[in-house]
Amino acid sequence: MSIAPSITIQETSGITFLNVDNTFAIAQISLYGGHVLSYIPKSDNIERLWLSPHAHMSGEKPIRGGIPICWPWFSDDHGREKGELPAHGFLRSQVWQLKSSEDTDKGTVVLLTPTFSRADGFEYDCEVILEIIVGESLTVNLSTRNTGIVPFTFNTAFHSYFEVPDINHIELRGLQGSYRDKTDSFSIKDTPEPYRFNQETDRIHDHAAKEISLFNKDKKLTQIHSSGHDSVVVWNPWQSAASISDMDAFGFKQMICVETAITSGKEVLPDECHILTQVIS
Incomplete structure (x- = not known):
């Protein structure tokens, strides 16, 4: 198989990385985890994704930062x-x-497949494909096709970590309605307006917003477009970051997770395919 000219392959500590450098952007993808680690558009040369400086990069544990893929369940909902x-x-x-x-004329298109998609906790026949398009925006499409003869239900998410200058000056725009607060026994609360951060945040918004924007002091940093989801999860550990082994104690100040997710279950019938999409610009 030939590799696209925009891609160079790097091997470090047992992990294979795809380094993409094309007309539109620079990006890095880890084959361990099918994990996008970095995306820098050349239009402004600003990194969109946050990667922990203490992330495990040996292939022994999941990588902290970038766009981890949650599948076929979210959190411990198994x-x-x-x-x-x-x-x-x-x-x-x-x-x-x-x-x-x-x-292509829209950017570099990469297709990845996991080694296996059937394991303890999810014993169904299916095909999973991750499509990554590195262009003027970063598009990630996760398709789940039922190749078996019985329906199955799954949850999934792009657990995206976004880099920010200072969480104290960040505002999230585009969400509305209520959310489930995981830090308060899943209490139902109203989405704040303006949506800013001053404490540990772990919220499941059942309003499946298609467009969400991150602002820093009224300057737009990042635009997030989502489809195929039923919810949006917003997470920042705040001072609890000190207890996370692969995260700096003050790392919470430079990141916010805005996750395109399915948290209430998606049924996929035989021969049916579901696609979860997140577009970052």
């Missing part, structure tokens, strides 16, 4: 006791295969 199965599923902790890559 129907077993907490800790019995890996949090956020088993795609983010396996080596993915490069299926194809090509340079």
Whole structure:
């Protein structure tokens, strides 16, 4: 298989990285986890994604930062006791295969497939493909096709970490309605207006907003377009970051997770395909 001219392959500490450099942007993709680690548009040369300086980069644990893939369950919603199965599923902790890559007039298109999509906790026949398009914007499409003879239900998310100058000056725009507050026993609360941050935040917004913007002091930083989702998860550990081994104690000041997610379950019938999409610009 030929590799697109815009891609160079790098091997470090047992992980294979795809480094993309084309007319539109620079990006880095780890085959461990099928994980986009960096995206810098050449229009402004500003990094959109946050990667922890203490992230495990040995292929032994999931990588903290970038765009981790949660599948086929979100968090510990797998129907077993907490800790019995890996949090956020088993795609983010396996080596993915490069299926194809090509340079087009819209950017570099990369197709990745996991080594396996059937394991303890999800024993159904399906095909999973991650399409990454590095162009004027970064597009990630995760398709889940039911190749079996019975329906199945799954949850999934792009657990995207966005880089910000200072979380104290960040405002999130585009969400409305109520959310479930995981820091307060899943209490139902109204979405704040303006939506700013001054404490640990872990919220599941059932309003599946298609467009969300991150602002820094009224200057737009990042635009996030989503489809195929039923919710948006917003997370920042705040001072709890000090207890996270692969995160700096003050790392919470430079990041915010805005996750395009399915948290209430999506049924996929035989021969049916579901696509989760997040577009970052």
